[in-house]
Amino acid sequence: ILVKIFSYLAPSDRREASQTCRRWCEASRHTAFLANFWLVLHRQSFDVNIPPVRDLLHSFRHFPNVQLSEVDFERIGNFFTQFGPHIQRIVFQACEIQERDMVAILRCLPALRSLTISSCRDLFMCVRLFDDPAEREHLRAVLANVTELSLNHVQYLSDGILHRIVDIMPALRVLDLAGCHISFHQGLYRKFYTGDGKQPSESVLTFHYISQLIDERKESLRALDFSETLVDDNALEVLAGMSPTLRLERLDLNRCEQLSNRGLGSLITAHATHLQHLNLSKTYRLTDACLLQICRELTGLRVLKMRVCRALSNQGVRELGQLAALEVLDISYCKEVNGAGILEGIASKPNHTLRELRVQGLNLCEQSVIAIAENLSALHVLDLGYCFHAVSDLCVQFIIRNLAQLKELDLENCGNLSDEGLTGLGMLPKIERHEQQHTGARGAERENAQPNERPGEEEEAPPVHPPEPEPPQVVAPAPHIRISLRSRAEKEIVEDAERKKLLLEAMQRKDNLQSAQNDSATSFSGYYVGRLQQLTILNLTGCNGLTDVTLMCNFRIADLRQLSLARCQQISYDGIRAMVQGCPAVEHLDLSECHNISDRAVEQIVVHLRRLRTLSLRRCYQLTDFSLDHIACHGHRLRELDVRGCKHMCADPAMRLVNLPLLTTILAGRQDEISSGAFDTAFTAIPTPPPLPPAPRLTMRF
Amino acid sequence: MPTIRLQSSDGEIFDTDVQIAKCSGTIKTMLEDLGMDEGDDEVVPLPNVNSAILRKVLQWATFHKDDPIPVEDDDSKEKRTDDISSWDADFLKVDQGTLFELILAANYLDIKGLLDVTCKTVANMIKGKTPEEIRKTFNIKNDFTPAEEEQVRKENEWCEENQAHARFYRPSTRNAFRG
Numbered sequence: 022i023l024v025k026i027f028s029y030l031a032p033s034d035r036r037e038a039s040q041t042c043r044r045w046c047e048a049s050r051h052t053a054f055l056a057n058f059w060l061v062l063h064r065q066s067f068d069v070n071i072p073p074v075r076d077l078l079h080s081f082r083h084f085p086n087v088q089l090s091e092v093d094f095e096r097i098g099n100f101f102t103q104f105g106p107h108i109q110r111i112v113f114q115a116c117e118i119q120e121r122d123m124v125a126i127l128r129c130l131p132a133l134r135s136l137t138i139s140s141c142r143d144l145f146m147c148v149r150l151f152d153d154p155a156e157r158e159h160l161r162a163v164l165a166n167v168t169e170l171s172l173n174h175v176q177y178l179s180d181g182i183l184h185r186i187v188d189i190m191p192a193l194r195v196l197d198l199a200g201c202h203i204s205f206h207q208g209l210y211r212k213f214y215t216g217d218g219k220q221p222s223e224s225v226l227t228f229h230y231i232s233q234l235i236d237e238r239k240e241s242l243r244a245l246d247f248s249e250t251l252v253d254d255n256a257l258e259v260l261a262g263m264s265p266t267l268r269l270e271r272l273d274l275n276r277c278e279q280l281s282n283r284g285l286g287s288l289i290t291a292h293a294t295h296l297q298h299l300n301l302s303k304t305y306r307l308t309d310a311c312l313l314q315i316c317r318e319l320t321g322l323r324v325l326k327m328r329v330c331r332a333l334s335n336q337g338v339r340e341l342g343q344l345a346a347l348e349v350l351d352i353s354y355c356k357e358v359n360g361a362g363i364l365e366g367i368a369s370k371p372n373h374t375l376r377e378l379r380v381q382g383l384n385l386c387e388q389s390v391i392a393i394a395e396n397l398s399a400l401h402v403l404d405l406g407y408c409f410h411a412v413s414d415l416c417v418q419f420i421i422r423n424l425a426q427l428k429e430l431d432l433e434n435c436g437n438l439s440d441e442g443l444t445g446l447g448m449l450p451k452i453e454r455h456e457q458q459h460t461g462a463r464g465a466e467r468e469n470a471q472p473n474e475r476p477g478e479e480e481e482a483p484p485v486h487p488p489e490p491e492p493p494q495v496v497a498p499a500p501h502i503r504i505s506l507r508s509r510a511e512k513e514i515v516e517d518a519e520r521k522k523l524l525l526e527a528m529q530r531k532d533n534l535q536s537a538q539n540d541s542a543t544s545f546s547g548y549y550v551g552r553l554q555q556l557t558i559l560n561l562t563g564c565n566g567l568t569d570v571t572l573m574c575n576f577r578i579a580d581l582r583q584l585s586l587a588r589c590q591q592i593s594y595d596g597i598r599a600m601v602q603g604c605p606a607v608e609h610l611d612l613s614e615c616h617n618i619s620d621r622a623v624e625q626i627v628v629h630l631r632r633l634r635t636l637s638l639r640r641c642y643q644l645t646d647f648s649l650d651h652i653a654c655h656g657h658r659l660r661e662l663d664v665r666g667c668k669h670m671c672a673d674p675a676m677r678l679v680n681l682p683l684l685t686t687i688l689a690g691r692q693d694e695i696s697s698g699a700f701d702t703a704f705t706a707i708p709t710p711p712p713l714p715p716a717p718r719l720t721m722r723f
Numbered sequence: 724m725p726t727i728r729l730q731s732s733d734g735e736i737f738d739t740d741v742q743i744a745k746c747s748g749t750i751k752t753m754l755e756d757l758g759m760d761e762g763d764d765e766v767v768p769l770p771n772v773n774s775a776i777l778r779k780v781l782q783w784a785t786f787h788k789d790d791p792i793p794v795e796d797d798d799s800k801e802k803r804t805d806d807i808s809s810w811d812a813d814f815l816k817v818d819q820g821t822l823f824e825l826i827l828a829a830n831y832l833d834i835k836g837l838l839d840v841t842c843k844t845v846a847n848m849i850k851g852k853t854p855e856e857i858r859k860t861f862n863i864k865n866d867f868t869p870a871e872e873e874q875v876r877k878e879n880e881w882c883e884e885n886q887a888h889a890r891f892y893r894p895s896t897r898n899a900f901r902g
Contacts, residue, residue, distance in 0.1 A: 022826060022827070022830055022842070025838070025842050026842045026845050026846055026849075027846075029804050029842060029843055029846035030846050030849060030850065031850070031884075032884035033884065034846075034849055034850050034851070036879045036882065037849075037852065037853060037854050037857065038849055038854070038857055039875065039879070040854035040872065040875055040876060040879065041854045041857050041858050041861075041863050041865065042858070042863050042864060042865055042866050042867065043866050043867065043871075045863070046867075046875060057884055058882055058883075058884060059882065059883050059884070060881055060882055061881060061882070061883045062881060072877075073877070073880070073881055076874065076877045076878070077877075077878060077881065079874055080874065080878050082878065425805075426803075554804075554805035555803065555805060579847070579850040579851045580850065604851075605851035605852070606850065606851045631853050658880070683880065
């Protein structure tokens with residue numbers, strides 16, 4: 022029964038529960054729960070004699086998934102002999118590891134299904150990797166179950182190395198070579214493959230060899246990833262030629278700028294029946310023709326990502342309704358697409374299969390967002406970042422009311438949003454009026470009687486208007502002589518005033534949370550964001566119309582794990598204090614540029630958000646060293662801290678935080694220029710992938 | 724209306740409508756296997772359920788007797804905890820002991836709907852809490868030795884839920900901050 026209860030919990034809650042007693046600990050280690058649990062070591066030293074690895078050796082549990090990023094391997098000892106038999110997925114990312122250790126590790130992983138090696142330079146600089154045939158024989162027996170191989174962003178990968186690695190994995194179904202320097206030009210191939218051309222080259226990675234490889238394995242291969250490479254139309258036509266034996270289900274071609282409709286067209290037609298996942302983000306030369314082809318031919322498509330495909334327009338997007346099985350759609354930043362296209366293409370009728378929709382930066386209109394909220398009831402992820410014209414308080418109310426299963430809501434930089442949208446205070450009449458407009462408009466269309474629309478609407482209005490406890494100046498039941506007394510505009514003005522009054526009262530009673538709760542219960546109010554109980558990620562960056570009232574009015578979301586209130590400059594201590602009480606499971610909090618945050622607020626954060634792992638206080642000018650002391654006292658789980666631009670702090674915050682061994686990433690610096698974008702790359706502790714090499718000089722086209 | 728007589732562990736007899744009693748898979752199987760005639764004077768013994776709990780279970784079953792039969796849980800479907808009806812929520816405003824007894828009874832009597840809703844309630848009581856708070860809420864005795872507790876805590880530090888197997892960025896940072 023414990024297992025059944027635990028199955029309703031999020032993994033982070035299960036982790037906490039497992040520390041209560043032995044029975045609960047055992048229950049939390051049920052195999053079903055471990056499937057997605059990863060052992061993650063970041064910026065640690067892998068040495069069996071020192072923690073953390075030393076402590077992990079004493080563990081009784083299995084680690085089915087292991088991720089090692091920026092780890093240097095000192096002494097692997099018997100860690101992998103002990104835990105290896107149960108490891109199913111392993112990721113090496115920017116690690117310092119030698120061939121000897123890699124071979125030793127791989128030998129211990131008979132249950133391995135997925136191997137990912139991402140930019141481990143040292144490993145691939147020894148040219149003859151896996152050269153010993155006897156060793157390969159042994160490894161091939163061990164790694165018989167590996168179905169996924171990912172060698173992404175490996176600078177020194179060559180045909181020879183690829184050949185030998187693939188040789189030891191007979192059961193491959195997924196091959197990922199994103200970000201590797203593959204050369205696609207025939208000329209280069211001829212230069213390095215002099216002689217009989219049979220031995221795979223040790224100096225270059227060519228598509229010629231890779232295509233041979235794919236050809237050999239075409240019966241078992243199901244997924245390919247050539248993102249961030251120079252793959253071109255000819256290459257795709259080669260791949261198209263390998264079907265029907267090659268049955269691709271998943272194809273990722275992210276940031277492949279060389280591609281155009283021609284190559285994709287042939288590939289799509291060739292794999293039309295089984296392709297389920299297609300990622301074509303940033304292929305700038307794709308046009309509507311290609312999208313139309315996708316919509317017509319790829320009937321089984323479940324995932325479609327075409328982010329920043331600038332050439333797409335409404336014409337293509339309109340046909341998206343044909344993809345009946347679509348679950349994930351990302352058309353962010355396709356600037357030509359606007360609300361009309363979305364309305365027709367996606368949100369024209371109820372759709373219960375679409376689960377993830379990302380439409381960042383599109384020129385939407387309010388109506389289309391409301392249509393999305395009303396028709397796409399199964400949405401788990403909705404990303405409306407930078408749709409600042411479209412996202413209004415009314416839209417957000419509809420989203421909160423209708424999309425009950427939402428797990429991720431992203432409203433970055435939607436400047437029109439205010440407290441009313443997220444708390445629902447005073448929004449009910451506006452919502453109802455919108456719905457009346459809709460039914461009224463539809464009725465008028467049917468009857469085709471335009472002049473009757475206005476008075477007809479007004480007659481409907483009085484019975485529907487909610488009974489108000491407010492003073493009678495709002496609704497005047499007195500007989501009216503002229504129609505304009507109850508005109509729509511006047512009603513709006515009056516309601517606006519009521520709403521502002523409610524908000525003002527809420528703000529003045531900020532120290533009394535209880536009354537804030539009662540406010541939302543009045544019949545004048547709509548829906549507060551706390552109703553989205555499954556929300557785990559909420560991004561409100563740059564919504565600086567929001568004040569503490571939003572956080573204080575029923576902001577209680579038990580599952581919330583990531584919250585961003587960056588650049589919401591009106592947020593202060595009161596709001597933070599309410600938020601940390603209501604959302605205790607927050608693990609990642611971004612309060613950059615919230616200038617009104619004080620040391621006391623930081624104290625509240627670290628004391629109450631016990632699971633906090635990442636905290637950004639960038640450019641919170643009021644903060645002093647007291648904040649650092651609070652963090653040092655309470656921030657036991659913290660791993661990443663950003664205090665750049667905090668002018669009143671000491672020059673070296675790391676000195677005051679030495680007692681937190683988990684805190685491996687501290688970003689500091691009192692002088693912090695305001696430059697957007699730098700934040701993102703600086704904060705991720707991994708170096709960004711190397712830029713694509715310049716286009717080859719050969720101008721011959723084949 | 725045909726009735727059936729259920730006897731709790733402490734001897735109290737409850738006369739219940741057969742339809743309501745059949746909410747319980749266990750009772751349903753018992754009736755069918757033993758071929759009991761309805762309207763009989765025979766009593767169905769339920770040795771694992773005491774009278775107070777049985778009374779509450781029957782109360783729940785009476786309210787929910789017209790519910791459609793819940794389908795088998797699809798393991799791949801998301802498990803939600805926020806879809807408890809207000810009647811159920813009020814019904815389950817009981818002390819810890821009763822709540823756990825109800826879970827055990829629902830399990831023994833095989834009443835899926837009641838089992839689901841009680842487990843969800845307990846899950847909601849666990850969410851967001853630290854281990855110490857959870858122990859306090861449920862009166863759990865901490866039977867770890869200090870060394871064991873430390874070991875579990877340390878292991879948990881290095882574990883993450885990593886749904887999307889992010890490639891070269893850590894899913895935590897990228898997602899939260901302008902991913």
